[in-house]
Structure formats: structure tokens, C-alpha cells
């Protein structure tokens with residue numbers, strides 16, 4: 429059994445490279461370091477602390493790779509000398525870097541606000557489209573086509589658009605958020621899988637309307653808490669067909685869009701419905717929507733406490749549903765969302781706890797993370813891009829329910845995991 433040595437206060441005279449420290453009683457804007465906890469990696473850092481007049485810090489033995497100097501041993505007798513000849517200049521340099529980080533942080537915060545505005549506008553527009561299509565209004569199908577075209581164009585124009593975690597704002601159980609989420613995820617996977625530009629619009633239309641047939645089924649059955657009877661299950665399994673029937677009045681809705689709707693519950697191993705067809709008979713676009721749909725259903729169950737975390741959902745899909753969803757496409761999907769998809773709560777190697785709020789599709793290791801820091805109000809919380817800090821690593825994921833209450837409240841892990849890309853125009857309501 430390993431013995432954990434508790435943290436203790438030491439004089440900055442006892443610091444050396446490898447000692448992990450925590451600054452005490454200083455707010456983020458009161459010191460030039462990027463983090464309040466870090467492992468000493470240069471003698472300049474020790475000099476900076478002294479130049480700032482900091483006499484004591486907290487030593488964290490469990491994260492240190494070297495012991496502090498002894499009580500009567502000082503840096504003067506050690507061979508550890510500052511690398512920089514001008515300590516004041518190196519402090520100023522640190523402040524300069526921190527200032528740049530601060531401006532970058534403001535830009536990130538503004539981007540998130542813009543993204544959330546676009547997301548809300550898109551949700552409202554999709555809500556109107558759904559209501560119109562359910563009422564057999566042809567202009568709603570036209571509006572859906574315009575929305576899908578703009579959305580897919582934006583996706584394709586910015587090949588590396590960052591995927592952001594959104595705050596879930598809807599307060600009812602409509603399927604709009606689900607439709608939009610499946611559309612976002614399907615577009616992301618479609619782009620990664622090389623779907624041609626002209627088919628991306630159809631993919632978006634199919635994804636938006638994949639569950640429209642559920643509007644023909646009694647809500648009491650759709651929201652039933654207890655096990656479904658065989659007859660109820662069979663009825664629900666008719667929703668792909670009902671969706672096709674519902675859109676049949678439209679002369680403009682693409683035939684391939686209808687195929688997506690009809691096939692979105694078919695599985696590559698033949699275990700799906702309504703026909704149980706094999707992989708070769710299922711259209712590539714239907715397979716893409718199926719993966720997006722399954723992922724969203726895992727992350728957003730009707731009772732949020734039953735939901736899987738984003739990383740649990742991906743590992744469940746890969747370990748249990750690979751044959752049904754198709755390994756190659758599923759691997760592409762995981763690559764897009766990264767090992768730590770937005771919404772994942774993580775612990776870093778410097779001890780910080782945070783939540784992944786954005787990823788660049790394909791960049792597995794450098795998500796953007798909002799950090800818990802009780803000394804910074806949540807609205808101004810630090811957002812770091814792991815790319816800027818090569819020494820930072822994610823060491824584990826944490827289930828939100830396992831977080832101490834104050835950290836849970838600060839990070840406010842989403843009860844619904846919804847995403848939106850960092851693009852500019854698709855959320856604008858139609859003129």
C-alpha cells in the first residue's frame with residue numbers, strides 16, 4: 429500500500445526543478461503563471477516567484493518528481509542556478525504571455541456566445557419546419573431544403589470547423605433538439621467520410637427528418653416508462669415507414685432523403701428494422717445517420733440520469749455495436765469526436781478538473797477545456813486549448829455524478845449533450 433504524503437507549506441528558498449507546487453491566496457490575474465498549480469520545470473520559475481516577493485507555496489508531494497531542498501540547504505549551495513540573467517525581464521515575459529492568453533480567452537468566450545446564438549436560431553427554425561411538414565405544408569419542405577443547403581455548405585467550406593458543446597435550452601420533450609443534433613453529427617461524419625458536396629444537403633435533410641414518422645405515433649407509447657408490449661414495439665418500428673408516408677406529398681423532397689428516413693434503423697449485420705437488410709443494401713448516407721442517431725440516443729436518454737457520458741457512449745458503440753453500425757464508419761465517427769468528446773469531464777495531470785467543451789474533428793488530443801477554479805466566477809471560467817500547453821495531459825475521465833457538488837455546480841455538466849459547429853450563418857432565420 430502506498431503512503432500518500434500530505435501537502436505542506438514550504439519556503440520558496442527550498443524549491444527545485446521537479447517539485448509540484450500550488451500558489452496560495454493569489455487570484456488568476458495576480459500572478460503571471462498560466463496555472464496556479466504546476467511542477468517547477470525551470471530555475472527561472474523559482475526566480476520569478478522570488479522576484480514577485482512570494483515567500484511560501486504549497487508543496488504537493490504526490491505530484492512531485494523531486495523532493496524540496498532541505499531546511500538548511502539553499503539554492504545557493506545547490507547547482508541549480510537561474511537560466512535567465514535578468515529575472516525581471518523573465519517575469520515581464522510571463523506577464524506578456526499571460527496577457528495574450530487572456531485575450532485569446534475572451535475570443536473563445538465570444539465564439540461560444542455566437543455559436544449558442546446560432547444554435548438557438550437553428551433550433552427555432554427546425555422547430556417551425558417540423559411543425560409545417562407534419563401539417564403537410566409544402567413551403568416547410570422548401571425551407572428545410574434551404575436550411576440544409578446553407579448548413580452543408582458552411583460545413584464544407586470550413587473543413588476544420590470546431591464542434592462545440594451547447595447548453596440545452598429546450599424545455600419540452602420535442603424531437604427538435606434530437607433532429608438538429610443528429611443532423612450536426614451526420615454532417616460531421618459525412619464530411620469525414622468524403623460524402624460529395626451535393627449529397628451533403630440530402631444527408632442533412634434525411635437526418636433532420638429521420639424521426640418525423642414518430643409524429644404519427646401516440647406520445648403515450650413513445651414516452652412509456654415501463655416495458656413496451658410486442659404490439660407497441662411493432663408500432664414504433666413502423667416510424668421509418670410513417671416518415672416516408674408523411675413526406676410522400678412533397679414533389680421536391682429528394683428520393684434519397686426518403687431512403688435515409690426508411691433505413692435509419694437498419695443495421696449492417698442484418699439485425700435492424702423495418703426490413704432487416706444486409707450492409708450491402710443499406711445506403712452509405714443511411715449508415716451515417718444511424719451512427720449519429722445511436723450516439724445521440726445513448727447520450728440523451730429521456731431520463732438524463734440513464735444517459736451515458738459521451739466517452740462511455742463511444743466505447744459502448746465500439747465494443748458492442750461495431751457489427752451493427754459498421755466498423756469503418758464508426759471508427760471515423762470516433763476520430764471526429766476524439767477520445768474525449770465535448771461534454772466529457774476530465775482530470776488533467778496538474779490536478780485540475782474541467783469539462784471538454786469543443787474539439788476540432790480529427791484532433792484527438794487537444795480539446796478545449798473549461799477549468800474549475802473556485803477563485804474565478806463561472807461566467808469568466810478559464811478555457812484552455814490543450815494545444816497551447818504541450819505538458820498538459822488528460823489523466824482520467826470523471827462521471828459527473830462523482831464530482832463534488834461545488835465542482836458540479838461550477839462546470840454544470842449538461843443534462844443533454846448537444847453540439848453545434850463553429851460556423852457563421854446557418855442559424856439565421858430565413859428571410
Ligand SMILES: [Fe+2]
Pocket residue numbers: 638639667692693
Ligand atoms: Fe428513429
